[in-house]
Every structure is written in C-alpha cells, then in structure tokens.
Amino acid sequence: MYDVSGLGWTKHFNGTSDILQYFGPEACLSGVGQKFFLTIRIFEISRALLFTEKTFLSEKKWQDLMAHIWDTRDIENWHPKEQLFDIMVSCSSLRCRGLKMIEELPHLSTTKLDNELQAIANEGLVLQSALYNWEVTAKSWQQTGGTYTTDDQMTLSFIYFNTTTILLSGIFDYFPYWDDRLILTPTISRSNTQECVCTILSLITIALQQRRLAGILFMVPLRVAGARASTVEQKTTIAAILEEISYRGFVAADAIALDLKDS
Amino acid sequence: MNSMIQSSLGLSDAAKAIGSLYVRRQHKNQYGTEMNPLRFYAAGLSSLREDLRDSNMRRNISVLWSSFFLGLFEVCILSSFYGYINIRLIMPHTANV
Numbered sequence: 478m479y480d481v482s483g484l485g486w487t488k489h490f491n492g493t494s495d496i497l498q499y500f501g502p503e504a505c506l507s508g509v510g511q512k513f514f515l516t517i518r519i520f521e522i523s524r525a526l527l528f529t530e531k532t533f534l535s536e537k538k539w540q541d542l543m544a545h546i547w548d549t550r551d552i553e554n555w556h557p558k559e560q561l562f563d564i565m566v567s568c569s570s571l572r573c574r575g576l577k578m579i580e581e582l583p584h585l586s587t588t589k590l591d592n593e594l595q596a597i598a599n600e601g602l603v604l605q606s607a608l609y610n611w612e613v614t615a616k617s618w619q620q621t622g623g624t625y626t627t628d629d630q631m632t633l634s635f636i637y638f639n640t641t642t643i644l645l646s647g648i649f650d651y652f653p654y655w656d657d658r659l660i661l662t663p664t665i666s667r668s669n670t671q672e673c674v675c676t677i678l679s680l681i682t683i684a685l686q687q688r689r690l691a692g693i694l695f696m697v698p699l700r701v702a703g704a705r706a707s708t709v710e711q712k713t714t715i716a717a718i719l720e721e722i723s724y725r726g727f728v729a730a731d732a733i734a735l736d737l738k739d740s
Numbered sequence: 741m742n743s744m745i746q747s748s749l750g751l752s753d754a755a756k757a758i759g760s761l762y763v764r765r766q767h768k769n770q771y772g773t774e775m776n777p778l779r780f781y782a783a784g785l786s787s788l789r790e791d792l793r794d795s796n797m798r799r800n801i802s803v804l805w806s807s808f809f810l811g812l813f814e815v816c817i818l819s820s821f822y823g824y825i826n827i828r829l830i831m832p833h834t835a836n837v
Contacts, residue, residue, distance in 0.1 A: 489811030496807055500798055509744060513804050520808075693815050 490524050493517065498533050502542035511546060518562055523697045525569040526644060535570045557615040558634040564607050565637065568645050571600055575648040582654075594654055598662045604645055605663035612638060629689040636680045639673040640698040643705055646670065670705055677702045678714050685721055692722035748802035750787025754809035757781040761816055781813050 497505075497517065505514035518534065525532035533539060543563065547555060578585075578593050585593065615634060642665060649655050649662040665673070677698050684690045699715060706712045745752050757780035764777065784806060791803045 489807060489814055493804065493807040493811055496792075496804055500801070500804065504798070504801060508801075509741065509805075510801050512741075513801065513808070517804075517808055520811075693812065 487524065487528075490520055494521050494524070494533065497521075502538050505542055506545065514542070515546070515559075519694065522562060522565045522569060526565065526572070526697050527700060529569075529572050529576050531573050532566060532569055534566045540566075556630050556634075557611065557618050558630050558637070560614070561608075561611050561634055561637055561641070564604060564611060565641050567600075567604055567607075568641055571597065571604060572644065572648050574600075579652065590654075591658065594658060594660055598649070598655055598660045601645060601648060601663040602661065605642075608638065608642060608645070629684065629687055632680055632684050632687070633690055633694060636677055636684070636695070636698050639676045639680075640701045643670055643673050643701050647701075671707060674702045674705050674707075674711060678711065678718070681718055682714070685718065695722065744802050744805065748787075748800070748806065750784055750791055750806040751802040751809070753780045753784035753787060754806045754813065757784055757813045758809055758816060761813065777813070777817070781810065781817075784810055784813075 494517075497514070500510070504510040521532055521534055524530070525534075540563075543559070547559070575597055578590075578597065582590065615631070615638075619631060645663050646665045650664045655662045655664075681695050681698060684695070695718070699718065702711070703715050706715060745755050757777050760780055761777035788803065788806050788810060791797060791800060791806070794800070797803055
C-alpha cells in the first residue's frame with residue numbers, strides 16, 4: 478500500500494511541491510495558504526539540498542512572495558530562521574550550478590571553464606559572507622532587550638547554519654579545479670568542518686531533549702554530519718540520535734494526536 | 741486548521757494516519773482496529789487522488805496539507821528513511837556534501 482522502496486516520502490514531497498506550484502504564490506498570500514507555504518519551505522529546501530536538485534523557491538515569483546510576506550506580516554512574528562532559509566535556497570541553486578558545471582566539464586573551453594569556476598566561487602563567497610552576517614544578526618536578535626533568549630526555532634536555525642556552512646564548502650572541497658587555479662573559495666578547513674559537525678550533533682541532542690522539534694527536521698543536518706563524521710564517537714552519536722528519533726516516532730504528531738482526540 | 745481538517749475528508753484521514761500511528765507507538769499497539777494507520781493512509785491517498793482530478797482543486801487548499809501529511813506519514817512509517825542516512829554514514833564518499 479505504501480512505497481516499500483524507501484523513497485515514497487520523496488515522491489510525496491515532490492508531488493506536494495508540484496501541487497504548490499500549480500496553486501501558485503497567489504494561494505499563499507494569506508491565511509492557511511501562507512501557513513502552509515511557511516511550513517513546507519524548509520522541507521522543499523531540504524529535498525533540494527539532499528538530492529542536489531533545483532527548487533522552485535529560487536524562482537522570482539516565489540522570492541517575491543517571501544518579500545511580500547515579510548513586508549505585510551507582523552514584525553513580531555519574524556524569526557531569523559527565515560533569512561537563513563533564503564540563504565539556503567541560494568546555496569541549493571549554487572550546488573546545482575556547480576554540479577552542472579562538473580558534468581559539462583569535458584565540453585567547456587578553457588576560457589569558459591575558468592570564467593564559470595570564478596563566477597561560482599564568487600557567488601559562494603557572497604553566500605558565505607551572508608551566512609556569517611546572518612550569524613551576527615541572529616546572535617544580536619537573541620540578545621534584543623538586554624536579555625539573552627533562545628528557543629527551539631533558534632536551536633534549529635543554528636543546526637542549519639552549521640549544516641549550510643558545510644554544504645557550501647562541499648561545492649568546492651570535493652573537486653580540485655578551484656585549488657588548481659588558486660581561486661579563492663568558501664571552503665572551510667577540516668578542523669572547522671569538524672567543529673560544525675560537533676555543533677550540529679550537540680544542538681540536535683539538545684533539541685531532542687527539549688522534545689519540541691520534529692525528527693524529520695534533522696534529516697539534512699544528520700545526513701551532512703554523517704558524511705563528514707570522522708571519528709567513531711561522532712558516528713556513534715549519529716547512530717544514537719537516529720535510534721532515538723526512530724524510537725520516539727514523530728514528535729510533530731503530538732499536535733495531530735490532540736486534534737484527533739478533539740474531533 | 742481544525743475546521744479545515746473537519747471539513748476535508750482527505751485531510752482528516754491523512755491527519756488520522758499520522759495521529760493513529762503515533763498513538764499506537766506510544767501505547768505499544770494496545771489500540772484496536774479503529775486505530776489502523778495504514779487504513780487511514782489508504783483512505784487519505786484515495787481522497788487525494790480524487791481531489792487532484794477535481795477541476796476546482798485550486799479552491800481547495802486542504803489538498804496541499806493532505807499531500808504534505810501523507811508524505812510525513814511515509815517518513816514516519818519507513819525505517820528505510822533512517823536506513824538512507826545510515827547508508828551514507830557507511831559510504832560517506834558517495835555523499836558529496
């Protein structure tokens with residue numbers, strides 16, 4: 478009845494994205510449509526990052542929708558994570574562009590290749606700068622009013638911040654083309670990568686203790702941390718986290734279970 | 741959201757699929773057949789297919805939520821989701837992330 482290939486969820490999320498595109502941004506201007514868009518955004522970004530696929534969120538009309546939402550929405554409802562998600566959309570597009578260039582490599586002239594390598598690196602550096610600026614903004618946002626505040630959404634944001642930092646570096650550090658030409662890229666060092674992995678794992682552990690975030694939201698961070706885990710301890714931690722998420726089932730179902738009781 | 745769930749059979753079934761799965765997991769399968777997640781899932785899928793064929797679908801925002809919840813159900817029920825990540829743990833060189 479359900480898909481036993483293990484990829485049924487991606488088919489559903491692809492399908493949901495297709496339906497959303499069919500509805501168009503105009504369906505998300507307000508009300509439950511807008512709520513849906515803001516809910517599904519991170520899942521669509523995650524899908525694009527996981528499979529290095531294009532996301533419709535990078536299209537102008539959807540970016541205009543985000544601008545419209547934050548122009549018209551109560552500023553108190555704004556959270557820095559939305560700005561980070563915007564950067565993640567751009568990172569996803571750059572990953573696709575990088576992959577496309579690698580695939581077309583044999584057919585590119587030297588000049589074209591050099592230009593494209595430089596252009597991708599430049600865009601990567603801009604994104605890295607945006608990421609670091611985001612970190613500063615997010616930390617100052619936490620301290621607004623002289624008190625330090627944190628919430629589960631902020632914990633999630635910093636998990637994704639570290640994940641995106643690794644993903645951005647991953648566009649460049651798996652291939653020698655940039656280093657060969659001495660082109661500056663947003664590659665981070667091995668020790669920085671390990672710091673990011675450690676931060677991702679410790680924040681996910683904290684998030685699981687708080688029990689307010691759905692396990693599915695850790696899908697991409699755990700995948701990225703797993704790919705870059707270099708110690709037995711890190712791999713053991715990831716396995717333990719996955720087991721914990723699996724054991725608990727699905728945290729977001731709490732609300733749905735409550736709805737079931739009410740109806 | 742509650743009113744949308746109550747007014748849409750497909751969305752109601754999709755939500756019940758996840759909710760009943762959660763309840764069964766929490767209570768070690770001590771619930772009866774009325775809490776059958778797969779039954780709700782199948783009903784939700786069937787309703788979604790009908791909704792997708794409806795020419796007035798654009799007026800029915802619950803279709804989006806139904807599709808999303810059915811996707812979440814797949815994630816919940818498939819241990820292979822975790823298997824997917826575990827495979828990448830074993831073969832990190834294939835991950836390119």
